Every structure is written in C-alpha cells, then in structure tokens.
Amino acid sequence: MTAFCTPTLVVNDAPIPAGAVTEQFEPLVHAFPDWRWEVRSLVPERDLISLHFTVTGTHLRTFQGIEATGRRIAVQEFTLYRVEDGKFAQVWDLLDVDAVLKQIGAP
Template identity: 55%
Template sequence: MATKGTPPVSEVTGYEARNEEHRALYQSYIGYCNAHNFKAMESFYTSPININDEPWAPSKVTAQFKPLIAAFPDWHWEIRNLTIEGDYLALHLRVTGTHRGTFRGIEPTGCRMTTSQFTLYHVVDGKFADVWDLVDTDSVIKQIEQGKAVL
C-alpha cells in the first residue's frame, strides 16, 4: 500500500517504463543523427512537426542538416544530460565537428570545433511532435574564424 504522497508501485513502474521507452527512442534517433541518415531521422517526426513553435514538414527538418553536414562531415552529437519528465525530453548535447566545407560564407579551415546544444522534445504517440532547439552557433563561427586566422 502506498503512503500519502507516494504513488503506488504499479504507477512508478509505469513511469519508469515510459521513461525507458522515451530514452530508447532518443538513443535510436541520435544514432541515426550521428550516421547522418536523414531518411531514418524523418521517421521519428510527426507530420507536421513543430520546430520552435512553427509547423514544418519532416523533410524540411532534415534539409536544414544537409548544409551543416556538408560543412562539417564528421558532425557528432554526444548526450551530456538527458532528463525525462512525462512526455518531454530535455537534452544538453556536446556537438563536435571539423570544418571541411563552406559554413555561413566561411571557407573550410580544417578547424575542429566543439559547442553546446540544448533541445526540448515533446513525444506524442512515440514520435517527436514538438522541438525547441538552441545551438551556440556564435561559438562555432568564432572557433572556425580563429582557425582561419591561423591558416
């Protein structure tokens, strides 16, 4: 029997099971992201998916990654923190890559960069329905511009 303020064991088990499902969903997704498998990535999104409160087609989401991967072919996301609350996943990611293609008008420098990304996902029926994303792009530009100065 649960005490006041403590959910029954079956309810806790249900929360834990859902959290593990969400964790597994994200682990699978990040694997496809790091493999740069855009088609597989699209299968994780509702249609439309809301990106920063704007509805997008799944293909538009993955299209934004193509120039990024062209500029940083080894672009990689590493999970630093994953917190799950209900159907929301909050992530702090470490992002790395080597500048091998033009990025925002800056020619390749060969510079290795590291930055942070913070993303909040809302899961509906096993797919990402809403995403709020913040990447420290200024840090990326600063690092590759410093690499350019060294060349």
C-alpha cells in the same frame, strides 16, 4: 528521420513538414562532415525529453560564407522534445551558432 516525427513537426514554434527535418542538417553536415552529437545529459519527464549535447566537427567545407579552415569545433546544444504517440511533435533547440562561427574564425 521522418519515421520518428509527427506529420507536421513544430521546431522552435514554426511548423515544418516532417520531410524537411533532414534538410535542416544538410548545411552543417556538408561543412562539418564528421559532425557528432555527444549526449551529456538526458532527462525524460512525462511527454518531454530534455537533452544537453556537446557538438563536435571539423570545418572542411564552406559554412555561412566562411571557407573551410580545417579547425575543430566543440559547442553546446540544448534541445527539448515533446513526444506525442511515440513521435516527436515539437522541438525547441538552442545551438550556439555564434560559438561555431567564432571557432572557425568569423570576425
């Protein structure tokens, strides 16, 4: 993943080292081992790429304090990437985490 990012990537206006990108996904992939992104639409324009995903997965391990339920989730995610010299320099991401929690039975 780091090969596709500038040395200091800015995610939702916060700079992070490129090596930390993969770490962001670890809690999700751990709790939902079959986590998948299905691209619904992709719109490139100049140095920007807009993506709309449907995210799916099965809750098989603890996530944010909620024990595994075996429930399948399907939520929407929207991401805007800014590309610089062929690499991701900035990312703005909106994943409906409340929908994830609701679908796995959070109060």
